[in-house]
Each structure stands twice: as C-alpha cells, then as structure tokens.
Amino acid sequence: RDRWYEIIFEADTPAGKLFDVLLLIAILLSVLIIMLESVKSLDQEYGQQFGYAEWFFTILFTVEYVARISCARRPLQYVFSFYGVVDLLSILPTWLMFFAPVEMQSLGVIRALRLLRAFRIFKLAHMLSEASELRRAVWASRSKITVFLATVLITVVIEGTALYLIEGDQGSGFTSIPQSMYWAIVTMTTVGYGDIAPVTPLGKFLAAVIMILGYSLIIVPTGIVSAELAHPGGKKSTHWVTTQVCP
C-alpha cells in the first residue's frame, strides 16, 4: 500500500512522475472530448464515439478515485480536500446521467470541471518551486494588490454612476448603474468590446479620462510584483545595502 501511495500521491520517484504525466494526458484528452462534444456538427457525426470515450475515461477516473481513497493515509482528509472534491465532481455527472432521466443530460457539461484536476501539473518537479515562488511574491504583495483593486473598483463605481447620469437617456446602452459599471470595467481594463459606447461629448471626455487612467494604472501592480521578485524581502535588504559600513 505504501508503494501505491508513493506512485499515486507523490511525484519524486520515476514511477510517481510517470503516473502523474499519464494522468495529466488522460485529463486533457477527456476535457478535449467534452469540448468537441459541445460543437453541434461534430456531435451529430461522432456522438457515439464521444460516448464510448467518455465511458472509458469515467471508468478510468473512477478506478483512480477508489485507488486514491484506499491508499491515502487519511482517506477522509483526502475526500474533503480541494482535489478530492474535484476528483469526485469529475466522475459523478456521467454516473448520474446513466441512472437519471433524460432531462439531466444538460448537467454533463459540469464534467468540464475535471480540468481543475490539471492543476496537479504544478506538483511536477521544477514547476513546484517556481509556482511557489510566484505565489510567495503575489502573497507578499497582497496588501498592495488590495489597495490597487479597491482603487480600481471605486473608480469603476464612480465612473459608472457618472456615465449613467450623462448617457442614461441617450439610448447608447447605459441603461442602469450595474450596466454602466460593466462598461467601465470593459473600458478600464482596455478590453473595449464596443457594444456599449458613449455618444455625448461629455461622456466621451469622461471615457477618455478613465482610459488613460486604466492605461496608466497597470503600472502599479506590475511595479509591485516586479520589485518583489527582484528583491525578495523588499525594503529590508535594500536598506541593508545602503547603510553598510566597512570598518
């Protein structure tokens, strides 16, 4: 049982690494099939093959799920962990659709959640340290990021309200404050669909202001994480350098 635990849960041994890579390929293939199934023209032609493949992967993942429970040192802890829940959610819909009536068919897309299992890729060797370094840099900047997001959201609400007042009765799509806020986010993040766009001169002026603001604001989080990655520990080490004295 210990040997199986090593293969299934760890990625340090060659066998464990091979298991994780094969599992990753199976996950990606099964997600690909769910995607292709959603394309109507492909579903009509290859619907049956997709069904067979789906059952193949469901049985495979069910076997793996049972193996994980029986190997795990603390089975309950695994079952209620993030990956445990995702593993269950990725096999449940197919079984439910087998026993349940036809009208539950549309639930099948929930299976796409099995892609979340692909996050296991971060367990692989050298990924791990990189991912954790990035996570550390983001974590160390969490207060700065909160300040940044708070500024963005307050700007979005004020700008959204302003454009609702100015353009509300112009038929240009600013029909309510939430709708205007959606436009403000679309504009500030420089996405710019164009389904809603100001038509009055004042509205256009305010839109130009928020665009330049959004275009400039991106510097803030960039600078934060940049500085954090370049100098782990931040201000302290820099201070240390600037105050060093050779006796």
Added chain:
Amino acid sequence: RDRWYEIIFEADTPAGKLFDVLLLIAILLSVLIIMLESVKSLDQEYGQQFGYAEWFFTILFTVEYVARISCARRPLQYVFSFYGVVDLLSILPTWLMFFAPVEMQSLGVIRALRLLRAFRIFKLAHMLSEASELRRAVWASRSKITVFLATVLITVVIEGTALYLIEGDQGSGFTSIPQSMYWAIVTMTTVGYGDIAPVTPLGKFLAAVIMILGYSLIIVPTGIVSAELAHPGGKKSTHWVTTQVCP
C-alpha cells in the same frame, strides 16, 4: 468625548477598528442599493423596500455625521475637509428630496458619491503603510509621469488632426478634431471600441503606427514606478553602491 473621538476618528483601538469595518459595510450596502434601484425591473418590484433601506442608511449616516461634528477637536476643520464634504453630500440628497418637489428626484443618484467614503478603508491598519508607500512611489515619479502624459497627449492631438484631414470626408466617423482625438485615445490605450475606425489605406497605416506606439509606450511608466519601488531613493543609493570603496 475623547473616547468617542478615538472610536470614530481613529483605527488603532479594537473598538475604533470595529467601528470602521461596520461603517464600511454600511457604506457598501447603501451604495449597492442605489445601484440596484437604477435597474428598472428591480425598482418596479422592490421600489418600496429600497426606499425604506435608503431612509435607514440616511438616518444612520446623519447620526454618524452629527456625532463626528460633536466629537471632532476642530469641528470646522472636519466639516470643510475632503471627508467632511463627502459625508455631507452622502446624506443631503435624501433630505432634499424629502422636502423638495418631485422634479428633483433625479438628483438622487448623487448619493452614489457616498462611495467616496469607502476610501476610509485605507485608514485600516496595514493598508495605511502600503497605500502611503505606493503614493510615495507615484509622487517621486511625478515629473516622469508628467513627461509621459505630455508625450501621450501631444501624440493624440497630432494623430487626431492627421486622421481628421485624411478620413474627415469618408463618413467613417472622424467628423471633427475632438472626435478624432477621442478615437486616438481609444486606440492608443488599446481599448479599441470599433465605433470609429479608419477606412482609407493611409488612415489604417497611421492607425497601425499609433497602435504600436501605444503598445510600446506603456513600458515607460511601468519602468519608472518599477524602478522607484525596487530602489526607494533611486539613483542616489545605486550610485552609492557603485562607488563604495573598502579601505
């Protein structure tokens, strides 16, 4: 009175922090209601409930405003400070609408300005130092940012004028120089609504030039604040390091 001052105006004591958090929640809730009120379908159904909630928050904020004035060490200074004005503006419209005729109803949206009170969030503990560090980095880079914005604006005016000359009589939306400048900002900040877009080959060529310029220009402010955050004090400390000599 001193105790109340501590609770209301400061955020160092547990009671002061609790007060600020509760106030923040009340502000966000009251802003949420103003937003939902602006959605016509919701307003027709829940209009009365929204009215009750609005009065609840207005009375709450009025009590708080009176408490702030009576606690403040220098009441007048508070009344004419940024937060004092915002606090007044966030309760005034509801009271005015109560006494005033129906045609002032549309002024109600000004209440959304009470969101500005949410900036008080930056008073909370560890937010404060982060916010002030960001502010310092932006402030230290103010000359560079002015140079950057001046370059952007001059580019926008020249590009706007050029496209007004080229596309003005093509019916593609470049009907005046301000309109063309609006397009130039939309393009340079990479928002790109598509409501105005060049149709002549020369116009498209110039548009491509400004796009690549805008795409490249974002490096400038990013680099500035990045460098400023990584090395507080900038050139000096770096110079110090490169010229140090161990005796």
Added chain:
Amino acid sequence: RDRWYEIIFEADTPAGKLFDVLLLIAILLSVLIIMLESVKSLDQEYGQQFGYAEWFFTILFTVEYVARISCARRPLQYVFSFYGVVDLLSILPTWLMFFAPVEMQSLGVIRALRLLRAFRIFKLAHMLSEASELRRAVWASRSKITVFLATVLITVVIEGTALYLIEGDQGSGFTSIPQSMYWAIVTMTTVGYGDIAPVTPLGKFLAAVIMILGYSLIIVPTGIVSAELAHPGGKKSTHWVTTQVCP
C-alpha cells in the same frame, strides 16, 4: 539684446520661465481654438469669434518669431532648426490664407502643427533632467527595442499572410495581405476594433495564438527599460557588486 535672448531662449531666470509659461498657454489656447473650429455646429455659431482669436494668436506668434530671429546669436541656425521650422509653419498658413484665394482654406488645419511647439515644455526646469533620463534609458535599450520591433513586424507579416490564405474568400474582411497585416497589428497590440475578425475555426485558432503572443510579448520591452532605469549602466554595476571583496 542679450537680455531679450535670455528671456526668450532660456528658462533659468524668472523672466525666462514666465515667458515660457505664458507662451505655452498661448500655444495651447490657439490649438484649442483650431480644434473647436473643426466642430461644425460650433463653427457656425462662433465662426467670427474664432477668426478674431486666430488673428490675435497669429500676430502674437509673428511678433515672437521676428523677436526670436533678431535676438538669436546665429539667426540662420535658429531658422533652420526643428523649432524654427515649426514656429514658421504655425504662422504661415494664416498669412497664406489671407493673401491666397478661397480654395486654400482647407490648408488651415496645418496650423494644428503649432502644437509641436508645446514640446518646449520639456525645457522647463526639472522636466529637463527627467526627460533626458527617460531618453537615455530608451536610447541605451535601442538595440533590444529594434530586436523587439523586428520580431513584432515579422510575426505580423506571417500571421497576416496566413489569415489572408485561410479567410481570404470568407467575406470576413481579409481582402488583401496589407489589410490582413492591419488586422494582425490591431490584434497583437490588443486594440481589437472588431471591424475585421476571423470566422473560420482555423482562423480563430491562429488569432488566439497571436493574441496570447501579443499579450506576453509586452513583457519584453517593459523588462528592458525597467532593468535599464533601475540599474543605469546595466550589467557592469551589478557585476561589480557581486564580485566585491572586502580586504
């Protein structure tokens, strides 16, 4: 004459600084009037006032131009310098339109070029050093920027050609290679107007690839200038630090 030279050409003395600031305001005002003149509804109402203002600024700038020539130590050098040509171009069109027949009226927009004079703002005190530091950082990175721009342009040509082959006969706007390249630039710089967009699955896949590429590529110039600003002189100083030895 020396005193006038100081006032007009330099910005170190109080009088010189005041002259530059006043000139800047006059330039911005006169450009504003040209902009407003291009809005048809405003031109019909205030056309005459705009004409008076235009003559006021033209005479002012003519006086200034003559003063600059008579004060300059080497008048010819000034006349053929960048600012000398711009100064002339900003007054010439109005005089030409005065003597020339009506059909030259449309040339009036060339006057907008007088905005180029606004670049004199960079002469003002502390702007100068900042602007020159930015210019130095950009200049030091010129080879890297060339490599970056060459990569972008080659990608645009290849992607443009590919989508012309794939979508050329789909009526989705990819009518020629230059047109497809215009689309590729619009997409890669994340502007995304939407006037041209792929409709075939293969076209959409290639578009997604170039989007992610463009979204990731922006890191390259950002990193370059960022690193250059943080460490003037670049690798050398860093090396120096890492190899220092205290005896």
Added chain:
Amino acid sequence: RDRWYEIIFEADTPAGKLFDVLLLIAILLSVLIIMLESVKSLDQEYGQQFGYAEWFFTILFTVEYVARISCARRPLQYVFSFYGVVDLLSILPTWLMFFAPVEMQSLGVIRALRLLRAFRIFKLAHMLSEASELRRAVWASRSKITVFLATVLITVVIEGTALYLIEGDQGSGFTSIPQSMYWAIVTMTTVGYGDIAPVTPLGKFLAAVIMILGYSLIIVPTGIVSAELAHPGGKKSTHWVTTQVCP
C-alpha cells in the same frame, strides 16, 4: 571558396556585412511585391511589372542558394538547416508555377514565407548579443512562463465552459465550448473584438471578473523577465549581497 564563405555566411568582415544588408533589402522588397500583388486593384494595373520583379528576385535568390550550397563547408547540413529549408521554400513556388498548370497559381502566396529569411537580421553585429541576452532571459524564466501559460489556459477553459452554460441559448454567440474559449482568450488578453459578448447579467459579471484577472495577470510575466534582466543569475547574486559581511 573560403573568401566567398566569409562573405555569404559571416557578418564580421565589411564585405560580409554589406552582403547581408543588400540581401535583407532584396528580401524586404520581394516580400513587399508579394503583398502589393494581393491587392486586387494594384494587381490589375501593375500585374505584369510585379511578374517581372518576381522573376528578378527568384533568379537572384536561386543564384544565392546555389552559391550557398557550393560554398558551405557541409552542404547537406546547410540544406536541412532551418535557413536552408526557408531559402528553398522561398524560390520553389515560382519555379513550380512556371512548369505546373494554372490551378497551382494560388500557391504563390507561400513565397511570403521568404520573410522568414529576414530573421538573418539578427546576425548583424550588435543585434546578436542583445537578441541572445533576451533569449537567455526568456529561457531562464521558462518554468515561470509555463506556470503562467498553464494558469491562463485553465482559466480560459473554465471561463469558456461557464459562459457556454450561461449564455449558450441566448443567441449571443456562445454556440460551443471552443467558441466560448475563443471569446475568453479575446477577453482575457484585453483584445475585445465585440463580435461575441455576454448579454445576461451573470455572464457580464463573470466577464468582468476575467477582465480584471487578465488585466492583473499581465503583471506576472512582466515581473519575471524584468527581475531576470535586472539581476542575471537571479536569487544567488541577491542572496550574496544580503549576506555579505565585512570582517
């Protein structure tokens, strides 16, 4: 033969540099002609001239190709190298179209691949070291970039599936999961064509979330390469600085 080898394959001698620059100009000119040929109105007017120019460049490049083979120290290695294949592909279509029937005419656009030869520009003197430094910085960050791209792609799949479920039957363009994923990439990279856009409140809310995520995520790769360029060798040298002790 050694002298020719130096001229053709190397860029250190003046003659070798001149050869490379002239070749680059010929490549760019021939690509320009292929582009202009694809514009129908120009092709009808100057079709014959384009044909003559095409033959001129094909013969030129054929001579160069033969020269390269006869000069190369290991001809076979050159023929099967990246540049060898590109060099052949850039002359083959014209010769094939000469001998082959009319219906192969459309293959002519493959000639545009000869632009790939323009990558030879990176052989030129000072470009080389810059390009290799950038390549090194990107290479050193490859694990972090993989983590970043994996996060982006998983987000795109989950968001695409979510919007397919929510908006699938709203006629707003989310007709299949691959189509929704295309939309998610267009949105997350802040391109935002607007040909597909959510219409339901929930869809708009999720779209706003992915926009802010995409807008914030760009910080990650920027920070990575930025830090890598500023501190070649990364953590080690920094650590060295922070732990140095003067005896």
